Amino acid sequence: MSQAHPTPALATQAPFPRLLGDIGGTHARFAWMDRPGAPLSHVQTYRCAEHPTLGDAIRHYLADQAQTRPAACALGIANPVTGDEVRMTNHHWAFSIKALRQQLALQRLEVINDFTALALSLPGLEGAALQDLGGVRPSAECLAQPRAPLALLGAGTGLGVSGLLPSAQGPVPLAGEGGHATLCAMDDEESAVLAILRGSFGHVSAERALSGPGLLNLYRASAAMLAAAADPALQPEQVLPRARAGDPLCQRAIDLFCRFLGSTAGNLALTLGATGGVYIGGGIAPRMLPELRASRFRERFEGKGRLRALLAPIPCFVIDSPTSPALLGAARALDRGH
CATH class of the missing domain: 3.30.420.40 (ATPase, nucleotide binding domain)
Structure with missing residues (x-):
């Protein structure tokens, strides 16, 4: 607001x-x-x-x-x-x-x-600033003048959530705190992760997983589930490089992050009716593009039961801009x- x-x-x-x-x-x-x-x-x-x-x-x-x-x-x-x-x-x-x-x-x-x-x-973004994560990419005209709602979320220090709604007077942005909505699980492994996080935080918001601190939470939860020793000095910015270097706990944290991000993005698309597209901002997703594209992000995004067909064509983009x-x-x- x-x-x-x-x-x-x-x-x-x-x-x-x-x-x-x-x-x-x-x-x-x-x-x-x-x-x-x-x-x-x-x-x-x-x-x-x-x-x-x-x-x-x-x-x-x-x-x-x-x-x-x-x-x-x-x-x-x-x-x-x-x-x-x-x-x-x-x-x-x-x-x-x-x-x-x-x-x-x-x-x-x-x-x-x-x-x-x-x-x-969002209507001013184009070209290399938008990295595809599946769905049907709309025309340049539709990107510049959206005729359907757009959804926006992004992980950084926290998790931001917004959207852009079309109107006769011009696009209307939404102000909210959707990053603090309750995080959901799609399988037993994710339920076990949430149970561990619930023991630490009580309420487990999406931000507890989908943020820089959230990556550490997922890393520590993975260690607890596997009865493995976690590195107490690990920093959020180290999780992705260590995953790429072969650390199994960091790899598990990245995998969980991508899955939870897909589920949360799909929920937001359904809530806003965002058939114009889902945009992912923040500082984490652009650095994680190869992992996101190879992950189950899209599977989780579309995995909404009877409304899978509605979500399948919706494009998802990672915002990747130097400014x-x-x-x-x-x-x-x-x-x-x-």
């Missing part, structure tokens, strides 16, 4: 220049747009842990890039945005939207969920007026 509650086009758009941000639990990405229709420039990524507050990170970016004061700013943030006060779920940053706007002397500040921003970018598309989505949030 956007705190500024933007309305569709025909309203006054935000002025320029614009500061754009994609704020995750680990990294903060910023970009600059100096005029209408200009490409993103001065794209930089900073570690959140290196800055005490979001305001400090923004001021560091502006000084680092020698930029003038922006007139408007839009931030996609990995957190629900339901009021003026924002407190991140996967990082310690907390701030008041009103106070941040005043500190930065902005004419306008939009703060939206990061996956709402990513959803707004965070959520930055472009943040710019489009400002274009929607207020």
Whole structure:
């Protein structure tokens, strides 16, 4: 949800220049747009842990890039945005939207969920930025002007979930916290994994498996199931390289991740009626493309009993772009007026 509650086009758009941000639990990405229709420039990524507050990170970016004061700013943030006060779920940053706007002397500040921003970018993605995971790829025209709902999810520090719905006034992004919906099992092995995770967390959300920390959870659950010794020093970013090097516990974790991702993506497609396609963002899936394509992802995506035939033609894409598309989505949030 956007705190500024933007309305569709025909309203006054935000002025320029614009500061754009994609704020995750680990990294903060910023970009600059100096005029209408200009490409993103001065794209930089900073570690959140290196800055005490979001305001400090923004001021560091502006000084680092020698930029003038922006007139408007839009931030996609990995957190629900339901009021003026924002407190991140996967990082310690907390701030008041009103106070941040005043500190930065902005004419306008939009703060939206990061996956709402990513959803707004979907019609502009094309070519190499979209890696196929099966289904019938729609035409370029249908990708640019979707006539059916689009589903979006993605694993990084957490699990983001959103969607884009067509309307006469233009595509409408969804704001939600679907990553915290309950994770489901499709077979006895997955049920055993969930039982182990339930012992640790109580409620087992999809994010407990489909995220960087989730990969570690799956690794440790696999070790417990096999009565094997787990490496207590293993970090999330090490699971995939070790799987490729032949570590059986890491390989099992990757296999479980792909299966759970397919099941969760299929559930989301059914919930939204996303016959226009399912898009997978976040930082993990692009690095795992060979494993996803060789896995049971598609089998689990389509494996919904009587509605298998509905899901079979729905295309799935991994978003693989060198620049965070959520930055472009943040710019489009400002274009929607207020």
